[in-house]
Amino acid sequence: MTTIVVVHTGSVTVQPIKDQFKEVMADARIINIVDDSLLNDVRAAGHLTPEVTSRLYTYMSNAQAMGADIILNACSSVGEATDLLRDMIRTPIVKVDESMAEEASRIGSRIGVVATVQTTLEPTTRLIQKKAAEHGRSISVTERIAEGAFEALLAGDGERHDTILKQTIMALAEQVDVVVLAQVSMARLVPALGKTRVPVLSSPRSGVEAVRRALAAL
Known part of the structure; x- marks a missing residue:
């Protein structure tokens, strides 16, 4: 039987990926x-730390x-640590957002990135820029934080989280060619968006599909 270990920095990503x-x-x-504690420590420091990478x-x-x-x-905030650990761990490691970032860079040159946590926004933007550069594509990235949404989700107020996030996504969609949702926890909103002017990408499905492809390539 194929065994897949998923490393999470919070409980909110467990069920969507399952x-x-x-x-x-x-x-x-x-x-x-x-x-x-991993995401909490990254948020407290404002960036990925050596201690988090070590854990x-x-x-x-x-x-x-x-x-x-x-x-x-499963977490974009610590995705750049994965780049380092791939040289230290024999088992192949897939980043949940890598496939999504590549798809976004293919869709258009104006890419919007929405996050509810600042420490996820910046690594996601860098990953998209990296993927675009690998394929010689010229892009611009517009970043947005859905202020207060993450705190609402942690407090158990999913309705407020969704309202803030939807408003942020719809406003940004008017300015770009594609919108990227930078966190797994945001994917649950996609079905509720209805028809949007531009594609809205989330990472759980594309991340799991990337795992399937990686296994097939072994």
């Missing part, structure tokens, strides 16, 4: 490692010891 695996790879064994290494090393065929990093 749901996608049920649809895409129902026979796989999914193991979730959750440490919500991620420990979790991914443990995943390797568990016999994981693939490790999925």
Whole structure:
């Protein structure tokens, strides 16, 4: 049986990714490692820290010891740590947002990125710019923070989270060719958006599809 270990920095990403695996790879064994102090520490520092990277290494090393065929990093805020750890961990590591970033850079030259956490916004923007550069594409990125949405979600007020986020997405969609939702926790809003002027991309589905492709390539 295929074993996939998913490393989360908060509980809000667990169910969306589990749901996608049920649809895409129902026979796989999914193991979730959750440490919500990782994102809290990144947010407190304002950036990825060596201490957070070290703890991620420990979790991914443990995943390797568990016999994981693939490790999925579920958090964009610590995605750049994954780039370092790929050279240290034998098990292949997939970033949940990497495929989404590449797709966004293909769709258009004006890319909007929406986040509810500042520490996710900047790494996502850098990842999109990196993917565009790899393919020789010229892009511009417009960033937006949905102020107060993440705090509402943590407080259990999903309705307020969705209202703030929807307003931010719809306003940004008027200015760009594609909107990227920078966090897995935001994907649950996509069905409620209805018809939008431009594509709105989220990472759970594309991230899980990237895992499936990576496994097929092994």
